Amino acid sequence: MPADYDFRAQRLHVPQDLAAGAEIVLPAEQAHYVLHVIRLPVDGAILLFNGRDGEWRAVRQAGGKREARFVVEEQVRPQPPAPTREYAFAPLKHARLDYMVQKAVEMGAGVLTPVLTRYTQVSRINLERMAANAVEAAEQCGLLTLPVINAPRPLQSWLAELPATHNLVFCDEGAKEADPILALRAAPAGPVSVLIGPEGGFSPEERTMLAPRAITLSLGPRILRADTAAVAALALVEAAGCQK
Template identity: 65%
Template sequence: MTRAPADSTAEPYDFRAQRLFVDDALTEGAQVSLDRDRAHYVSDVIRLAVGGHLHLFNGRDGEWRAVREAGGRREVLLRCEALLRRQTPPPDLDYVFAPLKHARLDYMVQKAVEMGAGRLVPVMTRRTQATRVNTERMRANVIEAAEQCGILTPPDVLEPVTLPRWLADLPPERVLVFCDEAAPQADPLAPLRAAIAGPLAVLIGPEGGFADEERRLLATRPGAVVLSLGPRILRADTAAVAALALVEAARQAAP
């Protein structure tokens, strides 16, 4: 038997349904006409017939069951029928990272979305390997991951900024969780439990780690939580999954 998520309405939730992110406002009876790329996806990739259903969300109005209505050969027109899940606030969690190249960056972005990041912030460090960041490609990966894993609000993707500039602009109430391969090995959940109640910024460094002056700069941040991710040196994309999993574990264990 299919069970609805905790924040759903009384409408049964179909976990097997295709989900599609749209920019249109979603209300009962609202009609959504898809652009060419999404019309191609619905018609030719998932082959949704007229009368078939899928789920729509836009990050503002919750998730809706929609039916495909009759239209032209190249037109896909959808109509919202029922609210399935009410909108909830996105996680107050910034995932901050030194950009990687190509496929590994795609993987990192997708996993950060799946692990509950509310905002993605690329920062340029002394040892950052990627000199150019394609934020439009990152946003496309964010949308795809959100569609696949049931997230209602796709995380925002910010434009790249230098590490010192980002740190200078970080609000004082946001706790910095700084993952450092040079940190002493200790229980990583203990310090996280103490910081988990408020807004967080989880920072993962570049391949090769942070430069000494960057470590000193980060260490001056009041209340910063320095974590070791274990005895092995992790690739940056692996470290992202490990760090965000620890944050989720700490939140689940919080009273």
């Protein structure tokens, strides 16, 4: 980020194209936030991004009583390459899934894929809610790229279609404890897909199916909840310097 980047600046994700001189009128919910929560005055500035055009400084214009109208002035940051790191997970119930999606995005996941395993307890997922949580995480953490969110699919079909160039990191509570950083750094260069199972873990058949392809890691001596395991696993991948 630029040395003079203001981390305290308010940021909003918008769907519209962004370029110098573009006029942006926010939808009602975002307008309420701008007018009544942060109370941005006319001529006040905000940062806008859309996941395609980088981040832009925009200035509020006079408008209707409930209207939040902006003119885009200058680009603050260019659009970076989209991260290729995939986070594949067995779905969780709403509140914990919300948390997990937000943390995965914060930790650099560029692809989110729900996978259905034998012991998955939740089979229906609100993809729009996942997308909203991803946007919230990006707004709060200075991110410019939103993740690709895939529809749920069975573990076996996801594994069968996983490109051979991807390193599959399989976090298994039954794995022998070893230095996970060394194991990750020994992997060949390439995109990474991190797989976390459900609360009940993976079945013996699923472990057998995954073993030939995966870098199997232990996350330590404690049994972790799936949402906690997500943060731990993605932090290890980041610390090992694996491809983003």
